[in-house]
Amino acid sequence: MRFPLATNCTLLLPCLAFGKIDRQRIVSQFNIIRTSLIDNETTPLQVGNGNFAFNVDNTGMQSFLPFNTLSSWAWHNDSLPANGELPSKYKGLMRETYGREVYYDIPDPKLKQATQWLISNPNRINLGRIGLKYKGNTLDKSLIIDPKQELDLWDGVITSTFKIDGTDVKVVTQCDFDSDAVAFTVDSGLIKSGDLQIELDFPYPPIHTTRYKYEVFAGVYDFPLNHTTTLVQGGSDPTSAHIQHEMQELQYFINLRWPEDTPVKLIRNEAPNSTTITAHRYTLSSTSKSSSVAFTAHFSPDQRVPSFPASIQDKNARAWNKYWKDGGFVDLTASSNPNATELQRRIIKSQYHVRVNSAAKGQSPQESGLMNNGWYGKFHMEMLIWHNAHWSSWGRQQYFDNIFPELYETLLPSSLARAKSMGWEGARWPKMTELNTGVSSPGDINAFILWQQPHPMYLAQLAYQARPTRDTLQRWDKVLTATADYMASYPWLNRTTGKYDLGPPSYGVTENTPPSSTRNLAYEIAYWRYGLDAAVSWKRKLHQPVPEKWTHVASSLALPPQVEGLYAVYDGLDSSWWNDTKLNGDPRSLIMLQGILPDTPAVDPKVALRTADKVWEVWGDSKIRGWGRPVLAINSARIGNPERAIYHLTAFDSWKFDSAGFAIRGGDGGTPPPFMPGNAGFLLAIAYCAAGWQGSEVDAPGFPKDGSWTIKHEGLSRAL
Incomplete structure (x- = not known):
């Protein structure tokens, strides 16, 4: 049921705004901008397509931090127990x-x-590192001056600018929506002089003891003889090259492509039998007089000639634009509530992150998405709803149906x-x-x-x-x-x-x-x-x-x-x-009885309501972690307490999203961010609060009726 837009907001309803939403303006308002060098405690920015993601440091590559290149198909088995x-x-x-x-x-x-x-x-592998090298060495972080990096969310492009020895460098990074390919353009006078080149390297998975349960950097470089890389020669296309990587049962290729008018050459740095940690490094360098180099790096189980970088860059931007234009959207920008801007930031950035990390074909993401290897890269079946139900609520059913x-x-x-x-x-x-x-x-x-x-x-x-x-x-x-x-x-x-x-x-x-x-x-x-x-x-x-x-x-x-x-967690307990x-x-299990769970004869709504009020008394902010906030917000909306619902979604001091907009698990989880059920569960809760659920009778049932919230939404579906 929708209500007409009132001239003045009453105390009976949240303010409801209608009319077409300027999605591009709102999305672009929350572009991620970094002006300081990051370290290994910072979540990288990403480009990706749900099946594949490339994670970058301030250079738009993996130059001074060996972040991961992960795919839904790339898995490996360790050697059998010693x-x-x-x-x-x-x-x-x-x-x-x-x-x-x-x-x-x-x-x-x-x-x-x-x-x-x-x-x-099996465990998920890091497909390879692509970064910059300067004057023959891997680019050192100390040489980077005046860094600025921006992730343009509307176009899905990362632009990184900085100086090396006083010379400007610009790197543009984009991903193909249809394949495991990432396209780069590097502009700098250092390209023309030959001082700045591209470096490719291939790690090997360690033996995964409990020590490796959470791998921020997946793979090590200590076992060069355990795997082989080969520069594949020949082929009729002068604009492409291929490196084959073999490790026991897994074999794949990195297929490279560059424009004909800015040719490059690819060389292996060391002999194939090298035992050093740099044994599997390759150098890609310009052979033209241009101060720009562009190339595509495509990871695949088979050898093929990938698309030119310009083609990927154009297709990527159009695909991202379509993603933002289609499906659901929530606009809170007209709200006077002081929490509205941060809530909007989380909504927008979460939508980007789930598209990159949680839109694979036929599988659900691991809890850390395609950023690092939490739980060896495996997904958790009990988390499927928290990872994926939002696709339906946000009118993006095709991603749900792909899984x-x-x-x-x-x-x-x-x-x-x-x-x-x-x-x-x-x-x-x-x-x-x-x-x-x-x-x-x-x-x-x-x-x-x-x-x-x-x-x-x-x-x-x-x-x-x-x-x-x-x-x-x-x-x-x-x-x-x-x-x-x-x-x-x-x-x-x-x-x-x-x-x-x-x-x-x-x-x-x-x-x-x-x-x-x-x-x-x-x-x-x-x-x-x-x-x-x-x-x-x-x-x-x-x-x-x-x-x-x-x-x-x-x-x-x-x-x-x-x-x-009151409901009890399990049979046999007394009130103590x-x-x-x-x-x-x-x-939280008691909250879920009248939260995520649709109506069922097994649950008495009156008992569930009293139980929810009791949980509110005993479950303190400091102990709520993971996807606890979304389920509390959903429960609060469903029991008719929108003030409590929005409190749970705006308890920003307790529920942290980092500067890139990734949810942090918190509590005793011990996992590095991101925590993708946090982002995806948050989106599900926002949909509940804005569009309601089957049986809810008003619009925006999860937003308080105090006049400080103006909610405009479109393309959302009611929850179950």
């Missing part, structure tokens, strides 16, 4: 479940190295096998994984976490809401059937209560309960009910028979536990749990 343990010998450990012994993916103390190998393999249901279809065979080996039907989805093997990385939490299992139902509902067709129903049916079969098979009938229970063993959303005694986690059991009901509805829309077991288990599931009129610092330090 002590001879074989990962194939790992079977997990048994835990009693519903009166029988079940093997779970728990670290095996008798196979420590094999377990660690499975956790850390789903293909991701689940890829993992379906291994997930069916996992459930069968554990004695259940259907598909048991992994926790921390990748698409090459589908293995659920061993871990005490990974083995018992439950809330990723109903995600396909939620995601399928988003797909159907965007496109309510039979084609959508059929496309998701196989995945939903396998998911529901497992969800109906997994619970056990408690003969005492006559209800179906979940666990033990189990871990919940917050991963802080005792797994061996945790039964009927409040959010998980409510989500289970929602998921089974959604699967039943799906079959009925297809006019297919509904398995009786689905409806029986759904209607007979235990309800989320209550204590003294609210004073238990281990549990009250992060009670």
